[in-house]
Amino acid sequence: MACGLVVKNTGSWYSVHTDDDRLIKCKVKGAFRLKGIKSTNPIVIGDTVEINENNGTTAFITAIGERRNYMIRRSSNLSKQSHIIAANIDLAMLVATVNYPLTTTVFTDRFLATAEAYGIPACLVFNKTDRYNNEELEYLDALMKLYMSIGYRCCKICALQGKGLDEVKELIAGKITLLSGHSGVGKSTLINNLLPEINIRTGKISEYHKKGMHTTTYSEMIPLPFGGYVIDTPGIKGFGTIEMEGAETAHYFPEIFKFSENCKFNNCTHTNEPHCAVRKAMEEHNISESRYNSYLNILHDKEENKYREPY
Numbered sequence: 001m002a003c004g005l006v007v008k009n010t011g012s013w014y015s016v017h018t019d020d021d022r023l024i025k026c027k028v029k030g031a032f033r034l035k036g037i038k039s040t041n042p043i044v045i046g047d048t049v050e051i052n053e054n055n056g057t058t059a060f061i062t063a064i065g066e067r068r069n070y071m072i073r074r075s076s077n078l079s080k081q082s083h084i085i086a087a088n089i090d091l092a093m094l095v096a097t098v099n100y101p102l103t104t105t106v107f108t109d110r111f112l113a114t115a116e117a118y119g120i121p122a123c124l125v126f127n128k129t130d131r132y133n134n135e136e137l138e139y140l141d142a143l144m145k146l147y148m149s150i151g152y153r154c155c156k157i158c159a160l161q162g163k164g165l166d167e168v169k170e171l172i173a174g175k176i177t178l179l180s181g182h183s184g185v186g187k188s189t190l191i192n193n194l195l196p197e198i199n200i201r202t203g204k205i206s207e208y209h210k211k212g213m214h215t216t217t218y219s220e221m222i223p224l225p226f227g228g229y230v231i232d233t234p235g236i237k238g239f240g241t242i243e244m245e246g247a248e249t250a251h252y253f254p255e256i257f258k259f260s261e262n263c264k265f266n267n268c269t270h271t272n273e274p275h276c277a278v279r280k281a282m283e284e285h286n287i288s289e290s291r292y293n294s295y296l297n298i299l300h301d302k303e304e305n306k307y308r309e310p311y
Helices: 031-034 104-116 134-150 166-174 187-194 246-252 253-260 278-283 291-298
Strands: 003-011 014-018 021-027 048-052 059-064 069-076 082-087 091-096 120-127 153-156 176-180 217-224 229-234
Touching: 003 021, 014 031, 014 059, 021 048, 059 246, 082 176, 091 104, 091 166, 104 120, 104 134, 104 246, 104 291, 120 134, 134 153, 134 253, 134 291, 153 166, 166 187, 176 187, 187 229, 246 253, 246 291, 253 278, 253 291, 278 291
Parallel strands: 021 059, 091 120, 091 176, 120 153, 176 229
Antiparallel strands: 003 014, 003 048, 003 217, 014 021, 048 059, 069 082, 217 229
16 A cells, blocks of 8 residues: 555546655546545545555555645536546646637636635736737736735736746745646646746647637646646636535625625625625725626526636
8 A cells, every 4th residue: 555646647547656756657446436526536636645556457546635625616518517626736826818818807706716715825827928919918907906906916927938937936936836727828838938848738829719729638747846836737618616606605706705794684695685885895996897797607607508608
C-alpha cells in the first residue's frame, strides 16, 4: 500500500506521485465509483490517495483522503451530475479575455461564486492585452476596477509577449493554483512562458467565431521552479453552478451579501420583495448591474442547459 498525490488524469488513467517520490499509473476499480460519489469523476487532480500496487501488475486507487476544498461545476453532458475540476487548491485563477474569445461577466461571476461557495481564494488574469483596441482596453480597465472594488486580485498580461508575468508569478508562487478559462484565452501560452521547458501545444483562434480550439485534453498538475504547482485543465465552455439555490446564492457575491444584511426579510431573494437593500444598492450604483444580473442568472438557473450559454 502506498500513498500519494494525483497529478494527472487522462480519463482512464491517473498518475500518482507517491510519498516516496515515484510516479505510478493507476486505475480505479468500477465498484469504487459507486460508493456514494455522485460526480462524473470520483478522483481528481489534487486528491491524496492510497494505491494498491498489486505486485507489478496494474495499480489501483483504493481510497481518497479528505478534501479541504474543491472546484466543481455542473457536468456538460449530464446536467444533473457534477464534475469536480480539482481538489485541495490554494488559488483559483481564471484566465479571461474581453475578446478573442469573449469571456462574459456571467461566466466570470459563476466561476467566482463557485470559488466563494467552496472556500477557495480566486483571482482574475486578463490576457491578450496586445490585441485590444481602445474601446476594448477601456472596457478591460472598467472590469478590473469593478472586480478589484469587490476584493478580487486582478492583473492584465500579454502571455504571448511575456508581459505582466512577474505579477502572475508572485500570485502563484508556493501555491497549488487551478488555471481555468475558455479554450483560446491563452492558458497554454501562459504556462509555456512560465515554464519554457514544458512547451504545451497551443491552438489558433477561429477568426470567424472568435472562439478557441481545445489544445489541453486532460488535467495535469505541473510543478513550478519558483515553488508550488499549477493545474492545467481543458478549456470549458459553460460554468453551471451546483447546489446554489434561494437566498443563500447571495452569500457567494460578497458585495450583495454585505447589503443583504439591511433587507427587511432574512430570506429575501432580492428580486421583488419590499424594502430590499440589495436592489436599492444596485439602483444607487453601489452594486454593479452586471453582477446583479449574474446573481439572478444563477438564482433562476432551473432550466436544463440554460447555463450553457455560448461565449
